[in-house]
Amino acid sequence: MMDYHKKANLILSIVFILFLSAAAAEHFYPGYFGVRLVHFVLEAAFVGGIADWFAVTAIFKKPLGWGFHTALIPRNREKVIQAIATMVQSELLHVDLIRKKIEGISFVEYLIDYLNKKGGSLYLTNMVVPFLQSYIKKQSPDRLANGILDYLRKNADAGDLVSTVQGVSGWALNHGYIDIGLNRLAEELWDKAADGETRQVIIRYLEEIKQQKVSNGGAIFRTLIGFVEMSDGLNLDEAADALQVELLLTLRKLKDPDQELRITLKDNLIKGIIELAQDSESEKRIQQWKGDLLKDPSLVNFLENLITVIQERLTDSSGTLELNVLHRILYPYFDSYWTEMKNNKALQERINLFIVDLLCRVMKNEHDVIGNMVRETLEAYTDEDLNQFVQDKAGNDLQWIRINGSMIGGIVGFVLFIFLEFIYNPLVVPAVINYFQ
DSSP, X not given: OHHHHHHHHHHHHHHHHHHHHHHHHHHHOTTOHHHHHHHHHHHHHHHHHHHHHHHHHHHHSOGGGOOTTOOHHHHTHHHHHHHHHHHIIIIITOHHHHHHHHHTOOHHHHHHHHHXXXXXXXXXXXXXXXHHHHHHHXXXXXXXXXXXXXXXXXXXXXXXXXXXHHHHHHHHHHTTHHHHHHHHHHHHHHHHHTSHHHHHHHHHHHHHHHHHHHHHSOHHHHHHHHHHHHXXXXXXXXXXXXXXXXXXXXXXXXXXXXXXXXXXXXXXHHHHHHHHHHOHHHHHHHHHHHHHXXXXXXXHHHHHHHHHHHHHHHTOOSSOGGGSHHHHHXXXXXXXXXXXXXXXXXXXXXXXXXHHHHHHHHHHHTTHHHHHHHHHHHHTSOHHHHHHHHHHHHHHHHHHXXXXXXXXXXXXXHHXXXXXXXXXXXXXXXXXXXXXX
16 A cells, blocks of 8 residues: 555656646746646646545545544544444345355365264264263262152153053164164173173082982982092083083074074064053053052162163273273264265255254344444554554555546646637637627
């Protein structure tokens, strides 16, 4: 801006010097046409430059101390600030204009690309699990237990337990959750069966059977058992190992959906649920059991202990995050939904539209903040700062007004001189004089 300001001052100074030179030349050579033409044109250019210098300077301060309708920006400070704030809020950053801009942004694609680089569904699960664990730890088992029990007692007669069980079971069967549950059951049982404590339980069980047989048998049987043990023919440790291995193999087969034991277990489970609704006596017993259970004072303690155990299992951080129960529960769902979102373009468009609508609603509700921010920023400016702000934005154009003033003034002066010399003075003036004579 300062370069154009200097250029405008330089041009005005040159015009002024040339004007003085032309005036001196006309004084010494008053009859020369060319000298009079140059003097007239430079005079008009100088007047135009001075007039526009005065007009541009009057916007910011009082030129030559002239106070009548000058220093327009400082004098109309509040109006200027309000006009700028309104222009920015209502025109430059209008809600409809902002919406058109953000509708062309694919937020979902950027989000998918970012999350893919971070690890996708595993990254999402790793982010969510610690947050949920922190939330779960803050919950009071006692308060949750009482809340659950109050809800169950209030709604005990609102629904049919048998129908609810059937409905949930049908939904779980259609969505494959029964198979997932059987897999989880097989995994938990396999982990428990592989534990050393299970082996000790088997040994104690075999020992009890042996003692029972010995106590019920006669002297000959006891003597026979003694000889068998002495010859290592009856080794309970080896028998326990064999039983444990057989148990593990059976549980491993249970994880196979096509295995006969698995199919039989699933069919019996479904059959039992279906027959439950057909047996009126069973339904009455279930309803009676439900009522008695909800009245049992020890139920709250059971729920509290159950919630405590669940909390401990879900928030256990002794191992890696991927081995946490909550992580193992959530990861399959996150992975399924993540794969669905990456491959479903229609879903991506719906999510993107939701994000755009959400952003637009927020901006619409808070759109006045834009004007307030502009207004507060400009109100903190001094008069000099506000002048400088306008000059930084429009100073070059304003200085060009001054330069154009000298140029247009010279052109108008040239045209006017030609008119006076060749039309007005030789033709118009004599005609007017003759008319009035």
